[in-house]
Amino acid sequence: MNYELFIAKRIIAAKQYKSSISSPIIKIAISAIAIGIIVMMIAIATGFGLQEKIREKLSGFNGHIQITNFDNNNSEITLNPVSKNQDFYPEFTTITNIENVQVFATKGGIIRTESDFEGIILKGVAKDYNWTFFNEYLVEGTIPDFNNDVTNDVLISKEISNRLHINLGDTFNILFVKDDPSKAPWLRVVKAVGIYNSGFQEFDENFVIANIRHIQKMNRWTEDQVGGFEVLITNFDEIGLKSSQIYKETASTLNSQSIIEKYPGIFEWISLFDNNIYLIIVIMILVAGINMITALLVLILERTQMIGILKALGSTDVSIRKVFLYNAGYLVLKGLFWGNLIGLTILLAQKYGGFITLNPETYYVSEAPVYIDFWYILLLNICTLLLCLLMLIVPTLLIAKIDPVKSIKFE
Numbered sequence: 001m002n003y004e005l006f007i008a009k010r011i012i013a014a015k016q017y018k019s020s021i022s023s024p025i026i027k028i029a030i031s032a033i034a035i036g037i038i039v040m041m042i043a044i045a046t047g048f049g050l051q052e053k054i055r056e057k058l059s060g061f062n063g064h065i066q067i068t069n070f071d072n073n074n075s076e077i078t079l080n081p082v083s084k085n086q087d088f089y090p091e092f093t094t095i096t097n098i099e100n101v102q103v104f105a106t107k108g109g110i111i112r113t114e115s116d117f118e119g120i121i122l123k124g125v126a127k128d129y130n131w132t133f134f135n136e137y138l139v140e141g142t143i144p145d146f147n148n149d150v151t152n153d154v155l156i157s158k159e160i161s162n163r164l165h166i167n168l169g170d171t172f173n174i175l176f177v178k179d180d181p182s183k184a185p186w187l188r189v190v191k192a193v194g195i196y197n198s199g200f201q202e203f204d205e206n207f208v209i210a211n212i213r214h215i216q217k218m219n220r221w222t223e224d225q226v227g228g229f230e231v232l233i234t235n236f237d238e239i240g241l242k243s244s245q246i247y248k249e250t251a252s253t254l255n256s257q258s259i260i261e262k263y264p265g266i267f268e269w270i271s272l273f274d275n276n277i278y279l280i281i282v283i284m285i286l287v288a289g290i291n292m293i294t295a296l297l298v299l300i301l302e303r304t305q306m307i308g309i310l311k312a313l314g315s316t317d318v319s320i321r322k323v324f325l326y327n328a329g330y331l332v333l334k335g336l337f338w339g340n341l342i343g344l345t346i347l348l349a350q351k352y353g354g355f356i357t358l359n360p361e362t363y364y365v366s367e368a369p370v371y372i373d374f375w376y377i378l379l380l381n382i383c384t385l386l387l388c389l390l391m392l393i394v395p396t397l398l399i400a401k402i403d404p405v406k407s408i409k410f411e
Contacts, residue, residue, distance in 0.1 A: 025294060025295050025298050026295050026298075026299075026331060028291060028295070029288075029291040029292050029294065029295035029331060029335070030331055030334050030335040030338070031335070032287055032288045032291035032292075032335070033288045033291070033292070033331075033332055033334075033335025033336060033339060033384075033388070034335045034336075034338040034339035034342065035284075035339070036284035036285065036287060036288040036335075036339065036384070037284075037288075037335070037336055037339030037340060037343060037380070037381070037384060038339050038342055038343040038346070039280060039284050040280060040281050040284050040285075040380055040384075041339075041340070041343040041344070041347065041377060041380065042343065042346065042347065043276070043277050043280040043281070044277055044281075044371075044376055044380065045347050045370045045371055045372055046368050046369070046370060046371075047273040047274070047276065047277045048273075048277075048371040048373075048376075049368070049369035049370045049371035050270065050273065050363065050365065050368070050369055051270045051273055052369065052371050053364075053365050053369040054200075054266065054270055054364050054365070055236055055259075055270075056133070057133075057198050057199070057200040057203070057364060057365075058200075058259045058263060058266065059133075059232070059236075059259055060133030060134070060137075060198065061123075061133075061198075061200070061203045061207060062230065062259050062262065063102070063104075063229075063230025063231055063232055063259075064230075064231060064232055064233045064236065064239055064242070064258060064259060065230075065231040065233070065239070065242060065243050065246055065256055065257065065258045065259070066228055066229070066230055066231070066256070066257050066259075066262070067082070067088075067228055067229040067230075067231065067246065067250055067254055067255070067256045068082065068227065068228035068229075068254070068255055068257075069081070069082050069228070069253065069254065069255070070253060070254065070255045076106060076121060077106050077107060077108050077121070078104075078105050078106050078107075078227025078228055081105075081219070081221045081225035081226060081227065082225070082226055082227070082228055082229070082254065083224055083225060084103060084224045084225070084226055085224060086229075086250070086251075087249075088101060088229075088246075088249060088250065089101055089103075089229060090128060092231075092246070092249070094249055095242065095245050095246065095249060097233055097234045097235055097238060097242065098231060098232070098233060098234075098242070099130070099232040099233060099234050100128070100130045100231075100232040101128075101229055101230070101231050101232075102125065102126070102128045102129045102130060102229065102230050102232075103125070103126050103128060103212065103226040103227075103228070103229055103230075104123060104124060104125050104129075104212065104226065104227055104228060104229070104230055105123075105124040105212050105215040105216065105219075105221075105226050105227030105228070106121050106122065106123050106124070106215070106227055107121070107122050107124070107176060107215045107218065107219070108120075108121055108122075108176070108177075109121075109122050109174045109175060109176045109188075109208075110174065110175045110176075111160070111164055111166075111172060111173070111174055111208075112172075112173045112174075112175055113164050113165065113166065113172055113173075115165070116163070116164045116165070118160070118163065118164060119206075120160065120174070120206055120207070120208050121206045121207055121208070122174065122176075122208050122210050122214070122215065123207050123208065123209050123210070124210055124211060124212030124213070124214060124215040124216070124227070125146065125209060125210075125211075125212055126146055126211075126212045126226075127146050127147045129146070130232060131143050133198075134155060134194075134196050134209070137196045137197055137198045137199075138194055138195070138196050139158060139195055139196060139197045140168045140194065140195040141168045141169075141192070141193050141194035141195055142193055142194050143155065143194055144193050144194060144209070144210075144211070146211045146212075149213060150211060150213045150214070151211050152171075152188070152189060152190045152191050152211075153190070153191055153193040153210075153211075154190045154191065154192060154193070154208050154209060154210045155192075155193070155194040155195075155196060155208070155209040155210075156192050156194075156195055156196075156208050156209075157195070157196055157197060157198070157203075157204035157205065157207065157208075158195055158196065158197035158204065159197075159201065159204040159205045160204070160205065160208065161192070161195050163205070166192055167192070168192055168193075168194075168195055169191070169192065169193070170191070170192050171189055171190065171191045171192075172189075172190065172192070173187055173188070173189055173190075174187075174188045174190060174208070175187055176188070176218055186218050188214055190208075190210065199360045199364065199365050199366040200360070200364045200365075201360050201361055201364070202364070212226065215227070231246060231256075239258050239259075239260060240258065240260070242258075243256055243257070243258040243261070266364075281380075285383075285384060285387050285388070288335070288384070288388060289387065289388050289391040289392075290391075292328060292331065292332060292388050292391070292392055293391060293392060293394065293395050295328075295331065296324065296328050296392055296395045296396070297395045297398070299324065299327070299328075300324060300395065300396070300398055300399060304402060307320055307399060307402050308402060311402070317399050320399050321393075321396040321397075321399050324396050324399070325389065325392060325393070325396060328388075328389070328392045329385070329389055332384075332385055332388050332389070333385070336381055336384065336385065340377070340381065344372075344377075347370050347372055348372075350367075350368060350370050351370040351372065354367040354368075356368040
C-alpha cells in the first residue's frame with residue numbers, strides 16, 4: 001500500500017478546517033506571507049527607484065563624467081577654457097560604452113525683471129548636446145534650437161518661472177559682472193522658449209540653459225574654446241571604471257571627475273537605502289517564517305492522533321514530514337500569490353498615477369519613484385519560499401517525538 005499517498009489524501013482532507021482551531025492561525029500565516037512580500041516589493045521598488053531617479057537627474061545636469069581644466073578647482077563656474085581640439089572629441093575611439101561627448105560652459109549671472117532679481121548659473125551648450133533628460137521634464141514650450149551660430153532662446157525651470165514671474169515666450173535680462181567691477185556689466189536679453197521641471201530644486205532654482213556662444217563671447221574665448229566636456233555612458237554601474245579610463249586617456253592638464261566624486265554626500269546618502277532594503281527584507285522574512293512555524297506546529301498538534309495511526313501502519317517520520325512540508329509550501333505559495341497581486345497593483349498604480357508624493361527639498365523628487373524589475377521580483381519570491389521552507393523543517397522534527405501508542409489515545 002502507498003502510505004505516502006494515503007497520508008497526502010488525509011492531509012488534503014484535513015484542510016477542511018473552517019471549524020478547527022488552526023483556521024485563524026493559518027489565515028494569519030498566509031496574511032503574514034502576503035504582507036511581507038508586499039512590503040519587500042515596495043521597499044525594493046521605491047528604494048531602487050529613488051536611487052535611479054536621483055542618479056538620472058544628477059547626470060542630466062552634469063553628465064556622468066566631466067572633463068575640465070585642473071585650474072577650475074571643482075567650481076560650478078568654468079573659469080579657464082579647454083580647447084575642443086582633443087583626441088576624444090567628438091567621440092572616444094579607445095573606450096567602449098560611451099554614449100555621447102558634449103561641450104559645455106557655465107557663467108554666473110543675475111536675472112533682472114521689473115520687480116525681482118535673482119542669481120543664476122547660465123549653462124551654455126552646443127548642437128552636440130543630448131536633450132533626452134530635458135525632453136522628459138519639459139512642461140511648457142519647446143527645446144531651444146542651438147544649431148544656429150547665436151540664438152537668444154533659453155530654457156528655464158518652473159522654479160525660476162514661478163519665483164520671477166517669467167512666462168513662456170517672455171523676454172528678460174541677464175546681467176554678468178565683468179572682471180573689472182568698475183566697468184558696466186554685460187547685458188543679455190533672452191527669451192524663454194521652454195520651461196522644465198525636474199523636481200531637483202538645488203538645480204532648478206539655479207540653472208538656465210542657453211547657447212554656449214554667449215559665454216564664449218563674454219569670456220572672449222574663441223569658437224574652439226569651451227568650459228569642458230560632459231561624457232554620458234551607457235551603463236551607470238561602470239561609472240567608476242569609465243572615469244578611470246577617461247582620466248588615463250586625457251591630457252595631463254585636464255581633470256576628469258564622475259558625478260559620484262563631484263557629489264559624494266548625495267551618493268553616500270542614497271547608498272544607505274540599500275541597508276534599509278536589506279533590513280526590511282530580513283525582518284519581513286523572519287516575521288513570515290515565524291508565523292508559518294506557528295501555523296505548522298498547530299497543524300501537527302491537531303493531527304497528532306492521525307500521525308500516530310500512520311506510524312502504527314508503518315509510515316516513516318520522513319514521509320510524514322514531507323507531506324506536512326508540502327502542505328506548508330502550499331500555504332506559502334498562496335500567501336505569495338496574493339502578496340504579488342496586491343503588491344504589483346500598488347506599484348503600478350504609483351508608477352502611472354503618482355498618488356504618493358514626497359518633499360522635493362528633502363528627496364529631490366516630487367513623487368515616490370518606482371523601479372519594477374521582474375527578475376528582482378522573481379528572485380525575491382524564490383528566496384522567500386526557500387527560506388520559509390528551510391525554517392519549517394525545524395517544527396517537523398516534532399513528528400519524530402510522537403509516540404504511536406500515546407498519540408492514538410490523544411484527544
